[in-house]
Every structure is written in C-alpha cells, then in structure tokens.
Amino acid sequence: MKKWQRSSGEGEEGVMKGGGSEERTGIEMNVVSRDKVESMGSMEKLRFILDGVKSGNIVVLEGGLTAEEQMKLIELTMLEVDDSFTGIEISGYPARRGLLNLRKKTRLTIIGPAAKMKTIKKDKDLISAIISAT
Amino acid sequence: MRGALSRLIMALFFRKKSVKIGIYGPPNAGKTTLANRIIHTFVDDNEDMGVATEIPHETRRVIKREGVLIDLKRLILNSNSNININISSGNRNRERSTRRSRGRAKLMFDIVDTPGLATKIDFRDFMAYGLEEEEAKRRAKEATEGVIEAIKWLDDIDGVILLMDSTADPYTQTNVVIIGNMEARGIPVIIAANKIDLPDATPHRIINAFPQHRVVPISALKGDNMEELYEEMAKVFR
Numbered sequence: 001m002k003k004w005q006r007s008s009g010e011g012e013e014g015v016m017k018g019g020g021s022e023e024r025t026g027i028e029m030n031v032v033s034r035d036k037v038e039s040m041g042s043m044e045k046l047r048f049i050l051d052g053v054k055s056g057n058i059v060v061l062e063g064g065l066t067a068e069e070q071m072k073l074i075e076l077t078m079l080e081v082d083d084s085f086t087g088i089e090i091s092g093y094p095a096r097r098g099l100l101n102l103r104k105k106t107r108l109t110i111i112g113p114a115a116k117m118k119t120i121k122k123d124k125d126l127i128s129a130i131i132s133a134t
Numbered sequence: 135m136r137g138a139l140s141r142l143i144m145a146l147f148f149r150k151k152s153v154k155i156g157i158y159g160p161p162n163a164g165k166t167t168l169a170n171r172i173i174h175t176f177v178d179d180n181e182d183m184g185v186a187t188e189i190p191h192e193t194r195r196v197i198k199r200e201g202v203l204i205d206l207k208r209l210i211l212n213s214n215s216n217i218n219i220n221i222s223s224g225n226r227n228r229e230r231s232t233r234r235s236r237g238r239a240k241l242m243f244d245i246v247d248t249p250g251l252a253t254k255i256d257f258r259d260f261m262a263y264g265l266e267e268e269e270a271k272r273r274a275k276e277a278t279e280g281v282i283e284a285i286k287w288l289d290d291i292d293g294v295i296l297l298m299d300s301t302a303d304p305y306t307q308t309n310v311v312i313i314g315n316m317e318a319r320g321i322p323v324i325i326a327a328n329k330i331d332l333p334d335a336t337p338h339r340i341i342n343a344f345p346q347h348r349v350v351p352i353s354a355l356k357g358d359n360m361e362e363l364y365e366e367m368a369k370v371f372r
C-alpha cells in the first residue's frame with residue numbers, strides 16, 4: 001500500500017508521491033498545499049490534476065479550485081474520456097465570501113477517477129466518499 | 135468580475151430586443167421536457183425542441199429556438215375560461231389580482247436547450263438501457279462533445295434556468311460549478327426544481343441547498359406551477 005503525505009509546497013514538486021517500483025495495492029493520494037496550488041497557473045494546475053487522476057490517484061487541493069477552473073477541468077476531462085478513462089469525481093467545500101463579500105474563496109477540492117471514487121454525502125463542512133482500490 | 139462589469143454596462147446602454155436563455159443542468163433533469171413545454175405553450179403545440187427519453191444524454195447537441203415570446207397576459211386570457219367556477223368570490227378576487235400583476239409579464243427570448251453537464255461518461259451505463267456496445271460507445275463520445283459544447287455556449291448566454299431533479303440530491307458539484315460560474319460571469323440564474331409531480335420529490339431540499347437563489351418548484355412534464363416560472367423569467371431576464 002502506498003502512503004500519502006501532505007505537500008510542503010517546497011522542493012521539486014511540492015507533492016509527495018509513492019515510490020515508483022513498489023507494486024501498487026492501494027490508492028495513491030496527493031495532498032497539495034495552498035502554497036503549491038497558488039504557485040501554479042490555471043492550466044498547469046488542471047494538467048497536474050488530470051494527469052494525477054488519469055494515473056488513478058486522488059488529488060486533494062488545499063485552497064481548492066475556483067468555479068471557473070472547475071468548469072475548465074470538466075471540459076478538459078471530457079476531451080480525454082475514452083473506454084478506459086470514464087471521467088472524474090470532484091467534490092469540494094462550498095466557497096466562502098471574501099473581502100466586501102465580493103471575491104469567493106475556495107477552501108478545498110478533492111478530485112479522483114470516477115471509476116474509483118464516489119461521493120456519498122456532502123454538506124458545507126463534510127465530504128464523505130467511497131474510494132475503491134480495484 | 136470584469137465579465138460581470140461589462141455585462142452590466144451592456145445591459146444599461148445596449149438593451150437587447152431578445153435575450154438568449156440557456157437551460158442547463160445535469161443529465162435527466164428534464165431540460166428538453168421543459169424546452170418542449172415552453173414551445174408548446176408560447177409557440178406551437180405541435181413543435182418540439184427535442185426528444186426526451188429516460189436514457190441519459192439523449193440531447194447531445196445544443197438546440198436553439200429563436201423568437202419565443204412569453205406573454206402572460208395572453209396566456210391568462212386563454213386560460214381564464216378554465217377557472218374553476220366553484221371558487222368563492224374572495225378567492226376569485228385574489229386570483230384575479232395575482233393574475234393581473236402576472237399578466238404584465240412579457241419577455242422575448244431565444245431558448246437554448248443544452249446537453250446535460252457531467253464529470254463522467256461511461257459507455258457501459260448506456261448498455262444498461264439495452265444499447266449495443268458500439269452504439270453505446272458512439273453515444274458516449276457524442277455525450278462528451280455535448281458537454282463541451284454546452285460549456286462553450288455559456289459565453290453567449292444572457293440568462294440561465296438551472297434545472298434540478300427534485301427527487302435527487304441537489305448538492306452535486308456540477309450544480310455548484312454551474313452556479314459559481316454564473317455568479318462569476320454576472321449571468322442571472324433561476325433554479326427550477328423539476329419533477330414535483332413525483333411522490334418522492336423534495337423541492338425544499340433544493341431551496342435549502344441554494345438559499346441565495348430563487349427556486350421555483352415545477353413539473354415540466356405535467357405543467358405544474360409553470361406560470362410562476364414564466365413570471366420569474368420575465369422579471370429576472372428582462
């Protein structure tokens with residue numbers, strides 16, 4: 001079973017991934033720090049997520065994605081859906097209003113392969129999901 | 135923010151004669167049924183926007199119908215003869231008063247029926263409805279293209295009816311993403327809680343989930359509460 005670790009936002013990737021040679025028996029989870037998320041441009045972020053999810057990983061973003069970025073992610077996902085990759089499951093805490101109630105601040109977004117992850121319950125502060133290793 | 139500002143300026147100085155209203159929502163929420171209901175009511179009883187079936191992603195291309203006029207005055211005049219003669223005089227007066235205020239509502243618009251937005255499309259799901267593998271794969275491919283087309287159309291839309299299924303969990307990320315995008319673009323949204331004719335419909339869950347938005351419970355199939363939706367459209371999208 002591979003382990004997951006919170007990203008520090010520093011170093012080569014800012015994200016901990018499991019070792020390459022060990023045989024995978026579980027799900028790899030990449031938890032990406034707010035610093036790392038904010039250091040990436042929109043397209044870079046979406047490509048990073050989609051590459052991770054297509055490899056079968058769960059990606060958790062501290063700070064999350066904006067609504068526009070999520071829509072773009074859906075669009076990119078649809079371009080890549082085929083017989084083996086059926087799409088993504090995406091879930092996030094609702095955004096909180098920022099300064100002067102104008103800018104929405106996203107809090108956390110979790111994205112995984114649709115074939116492995118299913119959100120079963122969600123409210124403003126809780127996300128419950130089933131993640132299947134097969 | 136910039137999009138919202140430019141829309142406000144456009145709305146103030148360059149008022150359009152006709153607006154484009156998109157019907158968005160997840161697959162099987164009843165978008166095409168609603169589009170057909172609107173066309174039957176205000177254009178032609180024999181004209182359909184598209185085909186509605188129980189198979190998800192039946193609509194896989196955006197369909198636009200131009201020049202639809204919501205005229206509640208005409209609609210009410212036509213339906214006045216059908217008012218139940220057994221209602222008491224007090225109730226009848228209240229009914230007439232409400233109908234008079236609604237009767238002022240008018241809106242000229244182009245209606246845009248869009249494919250259901252989804253984050254996943256698996257051809258095997260279509261095979262569960264009896265489709266052959268090849269047909270299911272073709273439908274899945276077209277469905278992915280439909281989702282992209284629906285998203286692209288958001289750039290040209292002036293208002294959105296976000297249709298949700300009252301029997302399903304409203305708090306899906308797709309619904310949240312659509313609302314978030316409309317807010318960011320400054321596009322007005324009306325949420326229609328569809329399928330209230332079904333016994334397990336719970337439209338109050340949708341009302342509770344999105345308290346900052348106007349939610350109108352309807353049945354597009356049976357025509358329940360449609361006048362309220364039309365009135366809201368004329369008010370919000372004008």
